[in-house]
Amino acid sequence: MAGQDTLKTRRTLEVNGKSYDYFSLSAAQQAGLGDVSKLPYSIKVLVENLLRFEDGRTVSTDDVKAAAAWASDAKGGHEIAYRPARVLMQDFTGVPAVVDLAAMRDAIVSVKGDPKKINPLSPVDLVIDHSVMIDYSGTGNALEKNEALEFERNKERYEFLRWGQQAFNNFRVVPPSTGICHQVNLEHLAQVVWTKDEDGKTVAYPDTLVGTDSHTTMVNGLAVLGWGVGGIEAEAAMLGQPVSMLIPEVVGFKLTGEMNEGVTATDLVLRIVQMLREKGVVGKFVEFYGPALDHLSLPNRATIANMAPEYGATCGIFPIDAETIKYLKLTARDANRVALVEAYAKVQGMWRDGSTPDPVFTSTLELDITTVEPAISGPKRPQDRIDLKNAAPDFVKTLKTMADADAPREIPVAGTDYKLRDGDVVIAAITSCTNTSNPDVLIAAGLVAQKARALGLQSKPWVKTSLAPGSQVVGDYLRDAGLQDSLDAMGFNIAGFGCTTCIGNSGPLAEPIAAAIAEGDLVATAVLSGNRNFEGRISPHVKANYLASPPLVVAYAIAGSMTRDIINDPLAKDKDGNPVYLKDIWPTNAEIAAVVAKVVTAQLFATRYADVFKGTKAxxxxxxxxxxxxxxxxxxTYIQNPPFFTDLAPEPDDVTDIHGAKLLAVLGDSITTDHISPAGSFKPETPAGQYLTQHQVRPQDFNSYGSRRGNHEVMMRGTFANIRIKNELAPGTEGGFSVYNGKQTSMYDAAMKHMDDGTPLVVVGGKLYGNGSSRDWAAKGTKLLGVKAVLVESYERIHRSNLVGMGILPLEFKNGQTRADLKLDGSETFDITGISGGIKPGQDVALKITRADGSTQDVTAKCRIDTLDEVEYHRHGGILSYVLRNLNKS
Incomplete structure (x- = not known):
């Protein structure tokens, strides 16, 4: 692990009678690297990483100096090779990653190489948390029945992961029904300070990671530097490749004040998301500081950190302080580890308390928490925050936009005595990830249910209610508090331990409800406590999706409609016919705190995580x-050998210009990875559905795109197949259509016909292309459809790097030009020149557009291959081909 230590910074620390070696930041300062004490916490972590791995090759003394000198310019920009301590995966992204590793083993064996060269060099934890679907809800046996279906559907995937468990070193699997990867990471896997035995010494260093889920950032709340990457990058990191990155700008977010009565951590994070999206922090670190941290619990910090992808930042990190130590003790971490964390943080100048001076940041913004009001966000994006008091009138505007209706329409629901209206809430889900690591908001939801139950209130009959905790500890403390019975009475029975509604695993709506929505083309709504509400993600039947705190999810299940002003109008009537308002069932902060203090104990965590890798009998x-x-x-139909390494030559071909390319798609702004590679369900008439039908799979057994990511045949057919995606080349269509020779057809069929013709393809888009989850199949599928280049106004960080990682050329418009200026209709051909013979990071690229009438237009675009390492990845046709060739040579 350790490099040359040219700067002689290795020191020894004694804690509880044990000796640890560490790489001292103060020693680096004494060696002439400048005043590192002024650096943001996150940059200190990067400097230590570089000190530890300085070897004169991948990490030079100049790299260390550039990072240490960050405070003098606070802009970063220097390229570094960063090596995280570990890798975290969930199964939607983990299965295809292990498929790739298995395919790489086959490839290296085919050239008489050693398959053991393909093996994780860094610790890898894969948490199976994305496969449970809410087929059953609102009943006492929902959990048991959903788990049974999960194992039935995912038998092949789970057999494959069990193979991987025994085939690879440094690879652990956390079984299904344990919780979500982020909460398991926060509550158990993360150590804050990591250790490794090396040459008879124990070396201590900051716990760092990359994860194959964009919400890996949740652990930033525990002062652990980590962020989401594509599965492609994660595989390379597992195989010993450093993460190539530019030293980032760090935006300081100062928090002051305390939260008012009735305001939740969810309300706070929605405000922060809105502010940071307005500021623009894509590709930057965000670091929180200020006096409010003295009052901000670690679960509240984790809630804020979780949504870093929603505010666009690489990470949203908090420093180590007394609250960090308090949480480590609460979650039953080893006492010696807790002592090491405190001692290490203090000796490295990474400890925050009331006397700590503010670091230097690239820029800052500030929020007085006392100004935060209850809120929701939607109907399509997490950053579109709405004050709760304005939610009902805002939906009226949404209805006008989505359905061109001035007032809610209604349709009778077959077999019932009620009608369904525009705005009715058909899904109310307390779903894992953002909020279920936070006892305050979970206990608040339980208390709302308890108070509502005492008054005789119930959820409306058209609402599909569910509760999916992020760890089994949540189920324990809700039970111990006596609140689960009341949640059950409201329909919020525990339906699974894993990521459910906000990944699209919401399961089917009741058939009469789905039929009424379809008949009236109603704008039905969902209210969920997650972090993602993109178009087409939650349910194919729900057009308007809102993020809200868990207690508000319960309240909206009772109210039953987004058209109801739940602050000023009654939610419902009690058993005596009296109106009941939200204020009547909303708990006080003191009530919540008292219950949390009583039931959330270290013993719960110790018991639940004592044998976390064992799993259920199933x-x-x-x-x-x-x-x-x-x-x-x-x-x-779940696991197939992908074609990425078929007939891989020992050396890559030279990079050449692209000639005669055609358009596959012209897309708008905010195209998410969900639009490009959806995760949810699909129908028999789709290309993916047709493929499975041909392989004798019944529609009820299709499962989801996410669960099929180990089979490239399904995934390439699902690329650009989101039900809400609109291709401007096929006006009037929605759901994955393109054109071939002027005729409309599916994206997949058009791509295959162009491939048969030997024609390369181009995708053109708008702003924030590829935002959302760190979904490697959004790049892999694009590659397999024959797309050679993507031209957009701007990218989200992870998807851009994933495109590079698959050998696709990412280009950006320059000088304010947009797709609208080009007036494209699909008949054009593209010549992309200036890349033959070698690409330079950030260079200009020439595009010549030839139209059907023979006229031409010249466009200059910026190449978004940003680093020299990325140049190599592109030259090799992708990062995994690059790694495979290098490993075979070693």
């Missing part, structure tokens, strides 16, 4: 193959 009974290479089954 998991223990999963049979798997053994051996160093995987025995692919040609009949499997």
């Amino acid at each position: 998991w223990q009974n999963v049979q798997s193959a053994t051996g160093e290479t995987f025995a692919w089954d040609a009949s499997s």
